[in-house]
Amino acid sequence: MNFAVLQFPGSNCDQDCVHVLKNVLGQSAKLVWHKDTSLGEVDAVLVPGGFSYGDYLRTGSIARFSPVMQAVQQFAANGGHVLGICNGFQILCEAGLLPGALVRNRSLQFRCEQVYLKTVTKNSPFTNQVADGKLMRVPIAHGEGCYFADEETLAKMNANGQVLWQYCDVNGNLTDDANPNGSLQNIAGVCNEAKNVAGLMPHPERASEAILGGDDGKAIFESLIHALQNKGAAKAA
Amino acid sequence: MKAKIIITPKKAVLDPQGQTVERALAHMGYQGVGKVHVGKYLEIEVEGDKATLEKQLDEACHKFLSNPVIEDYKLEIVD
Numbered sequence: 378m379n380f381a382v383l384q385f386p387g388s389n390c391d392q393d394c395v396h397v398l399k400n401v402l403g404q405s406a407k408l409v410w411h412k413d414t415s416l417g418e419v420d421a422v423l424v425p426g427g428f429s430y431g432d433y434l435r436t437g438s439i440a441r442f443s444p445v446m447q448a449v450q451q452f453a454a455n456g457g458h459v460l461g462i463c464n465g466f467q468i469l470c471e472a473g474l475l476p477g478a479l480v481r482n483r484s485l486q487f488r489c490e491q492v493y494l495k496t497v498t499k500n501s502p503f504t505n506q507v508a509d510g511k512l513m514r515v516p517i518a519h520g521e522g523c524y525f526a527d528e529e530t531l532a533k534m535n536a537n538g539q540v541l542w543q544y545c546d547v548n549g550n551l552t553d554d555a556n557p558n559g560s561l562q563n564i565a566g567v568c569n570e571a572k573n574v575a576g577l578m579p580h581p582e583r584a585s586e587a588i589l590g591g592d593d594g595k596a597i598f599e600s601l602i603h604a605l606q607n608k609g610a611a612k613a614a
Numbered sequence: 615m616k617a618k619i620i621i622t623p624k625k626a627v628l629d630p631q632g633q634t635v636e637r638a639l640a641h642m643g644y645q646g647v648g649k650v651h652v653g654k655y656l657e658i659e660v661e662g663d664k665a666t667l668e669k670q671l672d673e674a675c676h677k678f679l680s681n682p683v684i685e686d687y688k689l690e691i692v693d
Contacts, residue, residue, distance in 0.1 A: 435681055442678065471681065478683040480623070485630050525627050525684055559628055 378605045380406040381419040383449070383465075385429035385440050390462065390582060394425045397585045402598055411443040420605045421458040422449055424465030426518075426580060436479065436521045437467035446472055458502055459574045460601060463519055466566070466576030474574045475567055476534060477526030483559025487520040492557055492579060494565055495545040498538045501568055502604030503575040506596050512549050513542075513593035515584040517557055522578040524560035524567070534567060542566040542577055615660050617671050620688045621680045622653035653685070664691055 382394045391408060398406035409416055411429075416422060430439035440446065446468070453459050453474055461469040469475045482488055494513040496504050507513070526534065534540055542565040546555040551563045558578070566577025581594025623629045629651055636650040656679060660667050671689055680687040 434679070438678065438681065470683075478681055480627060480684055481630060483628060483630050485634065523628060527626060527683075559630070 378404050378420045378602055379418060380404055380421050380423055381409045381416045382406055382423045382425055383411065383445055384408045384425075385411045385427065385443065387429045387431055388425050388427035388464070390426035390464075390580065393580075393582045394423050394462070397582045397595075397598060398423075401585050401595065402602065404602065409445055411440070411445050414444045414448060416445070416448045416452055419452075419457075420609075421460070421601060422452060424449070424459065424461040424468055424576075425582075426463030426465060429464055429468065432464075432521075435471065436464060437469075437471040440464075440468045441472040450474065453569075453574050456571070456573055458601060458605060460503060460597075461574075461576035462580060462582065463517075463522075463578055466578055467521065469574060469576045475569055475576050476530050476539070477524055477567065479521050479578070480523045480525055481521050482519070482523050482557070487518075488522070488557045489518040490516065490557065492517050492565070493545050493547055493549075493555065494542045494579060495549055495551070496542055497540050500538055501541055501572050501575065501600075503566075503568060503597055503600050504541055506600040506603050508596070510549075511593070511596070512545060512547070513581075513584075513596065514591050515579040515581055515594045517579045519558070519578055522558040522560065524558075524564040524578075526561065531561060535562075537570055539568050539570065539572075540564055540566075541568055541575060542579075615664070615667070616692055617656075617658040617660050617667065618690045618692060619656040619658070619671070619675060619679060620653060621656070621675075621685050622651050622687075624684055624686055627684045660691065667691055 543563040568575035584594035631652040
């Protein structure tokens, strides 16, 4: 599969994403500069973490108006798969591609630590390869990861199965202590109604190799690759 | 002319900064201090027809300068 990994001034997880896609998962991945107006022939887009445009004004607020994001809007509108990680999640929310918004952590601290994630539903292109009942141990590193959406939006998201991951403790309980940023319903990641766009605050690309302390995060990329392969097979048939 | 824009977090959004300031004010002994909301203030130098500017900046506030999911804004253009 061909992946486009976006690169904004201030992105800092772009190379990690390319590394995991290429060297760990054997996919093709290229960096696409924020000023590019076209994504080229790609199967999926990754919006990586970092501090695009210095996080000025609001996280992701300036990046969403960059030329490449107009191409991503079009790509997503045509059913293309897009995954945003950390700052990428913030950008996709600002762009209106995902519901809700991410605000300052409840603690007002930048939190950089390992968390446990519960996968709420396997019925998405981003979670289908997560083992049943598996709690993923992945790192977070953010100051603005507190997920917010109004009650009506949240109810709709829950009904549609759009909440994909929640912060939990080591036993899978959704406790307040296990919530690193004050997100509503311990939400760590969500997808859009059509389920082709998703975002999460934790960094699966930093937890995709045993040598880095764990490879739980790999299941998210494997899910996406699996979904893209099925999509390709369906097209060919 | 100057455009003055005040952006505040919506009441339903967790505002830990506001809460912290609120507690600090109480701790310092200030009486009668209630809820605190910490927002942003933007001052933009502008030139041109006031009505047109107001329309344009209102759009910019809605689209870019604030995020309507989490924030409210007040726009004012003064001489």
